[in-house]
Amino acid sequence: MGQKYQQFYRRSIEDRDAFWTEQAALIDWNKPFDQVLEYSNPPFARWFVGGQTNLCHNAIDRHLDARGGQPALIYISTETGAEKTYSYDELHEEVVRCAAVLRGLGVGKGDVVLIYMPMIPEAIFAMLASVRLGAVHSVVFGGFAPASLALRIDDAKPKVMITSDAGMRAGRVIAYKHLVDEAMRLSQSPPEKVVIVNRGLDSNMAITEGRDLDYATLARQHAGEDVPVTWLESSDPSYVMYTSGTTGKPKGVQRDTGGYAVALAASMKHIYCGNAGDTMFTTSDIGWVVGHSYIVYAPLICGLTTIVYEGVPIRPDPGIWWKIVQDYKVKVMFSSPTGVRVLKKQDPEYMSKYDMSSLKHIFLAGEPLDEPTHTWLTEALGKPVIDHYWQTETGWPILTSVPGVEETPIKFGSPSFPAYGYDLKLLRESDASEADADEKGVVAIIPPLPPGCMTTLWGDDERFVNTYFSTFTSKLVYSTFDWGIRDRDGYYFILGRTDDVINVAGHRLGTREIEEAVQAHPNIAEVAVVGVDDQLKGQMPLAFAVVKDASRIATAELKAAEEKAVMAKVDAQLGAIARPRRVYFVSTLPKTRSGKMLRRSIQALAEGRDPGDLTSLEDPGALEQIQQAVKG
Ligand code: AMP
Numbered sequence: 001m002g003q004k005y006q007q008f009y010r011r012s013i014e015d016r017d018a019f020w021t022e023q024a025a026l027i028d029w030n031k032p033f034d035q036v037l038e039y040s041n042p043p044f045a046r047w048f049v050g051g052q053t054n055l056c057h058n059a060i061d062r063h064l065d066a067r068g069g070q071p072a073l074i075y076i077s078t079e080t081g082a083e084k085t086y087s088y089d090e091l092h093e094e095v096v097r098c099a100a101v102l103r104g105l106g107v108g109k110g111d112v113v114l115i116y117m118p119m120i121p122e123a124i125f126a127m128l129a130s131v132r133l134g135a136v137h138s139v140v141f142g143g144f145a146p147a148s149l150a151l152r153i154d155d156a157k158p159k160v161m162i163t164s165d166a167g168m169r170a171g172r173v174i175a176y177k178h179l180v181d182e183a184m185r186l187s188q189s190p191p192e193k194v195v196i197v198n199r200g201l202d203s204n205m206a207i208t209e210g211r212d213l214d215y216a217t218l219a220r221q222h223a224g225e226d227v228p229v230t231w232l233e234s235s236d237p238s239y240v241m242y243t244s245g246t247t248g249k250p251k252g253v254q255r256d257t258g259g260y261a262v263a264l265a266a267s268m269k270h271i272y273c274g275n276a277g278d279t280m281f282t283t284s285d286i287g288w289v290v291g292h293s294y295i296v297y298a299p300l301i302c303g304l305t306t307i308v309y310e311g312v313p314i315r316p317d318p319g320i321w322w323k324i325v326q327d328y329k330v331k332v333m334f335s336s337p338t339g340v341r342v343l344k345k346q347d348p349e350y351m352s353k354y355d356m357s358s359l360k361h362i363f364l365a366g367e368p369l370d371e372p373t374h375t376w377l378t379e380a381l382g383k384p385v386i387d388h389y390w391q392t393e394t395g396w397p398i399l400t401s402v403p404g405v406e407e408t409p410i411k412f413g414s415p416s417f418p419a420y421g422y423d424l425k426l427l428r429e430s431d432a433s434e435a436d437a438d439e440k441g442v443v444a445i446i447p448p449l450p451p452g453c454m455t456t457l458w459g460d461d462e463r464f465v466n467t468y469f470s471t472f473t474s475k476l477v478y479s480t481f482d483w484g485i486r487d488r489d490g491y492y493f494i495l496g497r498t499d500d501v502i503n504v505a506g507h508r509l510g511t512r513e514i515e516e517a518v519q520a521h522p523n524i525a526e527v528a529v530v531g532v533d534d535q536l537k538g539q540m541p542l543a544f545a546v547v548k549d550a551s552r553i554a555t556a557e558l559k560a561a562e563e564k565a566v567m568a569k570v571d572a573q574l575g576a577i578a579r580p581r582r583v584y585f586v587s588t589l590p591k592t593r594s595g596k597m598l599r600r601s602i603q604a605l606a607e608g609r610d611p612g613d614l615t616s617l618e619d620p621g622a623l624e625q626i627q628q629a630v631k632g
Helices: 003-014 016-024 055-059 061-067 088-104 121-132 146-156 176-186 215-222 258-270 289-301 320-327 337-344 371-381 461-468 511-519 556-573 599-606 620-631
Strands: 035-041 044-049 071-077 083-087 112-116 136-139 160-164 167-169 172-174 193-197 212-214 239-243 251-255 279-282 305-310 330-335 361-364 385-387 424-427 441-445 478-486 492-497 501-504 507-510 524-534 538-547 582-585
Touching (some): 003 016, 016 035, 016 258, 055 121, 055 258, 055 289, 061 088, 071 088, 071 121, 083 088, 088 215, 112 146, 112 176, 121 136, 121 160, 146 176, 146 239, 146 556, 160 176, 176 193, 212 215, 239 289, 279 320, 337 371, 361 371, 371 385, 492 501, 501 538, 507 511, 511 538, 511 556, 524 599, 538 620, 556 582
Parallel strands (some): 071 305, 112 160, 160 193, 279 330, 330 361, 361 385, 538 582
Antiparallel strands (some): 035 044, 071 083, 239 251, 424 441, 441 478, 478 492, 501 507, 524 538
């Protein structure tokens, strides 16, 4: 850690109130706060108490005088060929119109709006319109299948859902509305109204009269209406974002309003080095936390131009990202290791074809960045590639270098240092004491969590405490569920999860969720799902299943058909992102004598490693079967 950053960091921890008061000046407040932090009921933290603000006001309205004509959002779709720029004035008009539509459907403060949409500007209008009204949005990633969507509907209980007829991915039409219809059928508490942005991509779209409404028609009806910003208390919720954990039930990460706005504005200044007027290109999706923070809120709150890209990194050719950088003079770029690994396999000529002089840094997150990919991208671009580590729960980086304060040398394979505001420790699993340099520990944060981080789980304070703050009985600390290590220079390295969560192409999946989906197939008696190394996606799930009726897998053909059927079940329950790379059929699974599944041993064997201590194993034959299955 450089000296300058060290001072900055120390101040954020030791002189917390003064530090965050300074950062809070980066946003607009309708009413100033009276107290920086209210922490009388740990681990529940309320930031900027008494202050009133609004995310939509900060993202749009406050810029109108100074930069109304500046591009706010540039939409580029290599799927449909659409390209459209919205100035801050135009974005304001669109968002107010969308807010008028939602208001017309009875949406007001505290109501939930569920957004299940492809990467189109209307998805962002809907997010901003919701927070303008003081409503809480919940964006569900379009890759999730109807059953997953239904689970989220039932937890979030939205008043209104917004969707689109279809999205497109790599030239293939994905019928969103059709998936929504399915989810509405599965849901226990479906919303009364579904608003559809019709792109004209799915001519077979079915309409349920009285429930389904056309967005363009409603927008025409509400054109010209004024919708003032609803001022919220700083700690009022702004959105819920579902994420996977070790159980089959996803967790609704709840974010506040003021703390989030301040955290994002501060990160844009200190970490991403983006200033008003600059252009930022984040290659994520609005269905993920990175999309919320760095496609939508942070760039707009700070007066940047944000690029909204609907498309894949290799179409029309593998130079598309860099062409966007050149054409729109992108200064800040944010992507994922998997995206970069996809490009690494292409013709290197694409990396040098475009003028990338505008680009200052490229940030990567979401999954471990392997050293070869880090080195390759740094050399190919000739720009600093900053690996930073964070989670849906935190909303902004936990470990990062902070070039806006000090440019520190990059170590390949390391996301550098704790971000300011995080009292981060590496704790020994045995007794919660602090690990030494070069000793592995659990990456933990001493609460209160800084502004911007989750404030609770939607509707479930108890689960929030039990899930995140009860790893150690002797200390109230937030566990990231990641292993980490710090070297003697103070650089951190992330070593993988402590729980049964896997990370596929930057997307977090619970092995338990996948197991439940596999088990939904009527012939599966029992299953173990583990994550194994994958060259492209970081990790991929593998399933080992025991069938009820062995005659259905009696021949190689039947086996292959059954494997396909199980995969189809996962596609239908969770979405193709969770589909196991292989489903192997075994007659028994390795368990301890007390019945606990030996997942780590299964994973080790599947990756060709030593399975570790097996003294408690009930049936040694079970492990041999795993080994045989993988060898094929
Ligand atoms: P998600 O909330 O889905 O973004 O997943 C967060 C998890 O992804 C973390 O707990 C880590 O396991 C992993 N992760 C995110 N960023 C990094 C990174 N830069 N290096 C290593 N692992 C990461």
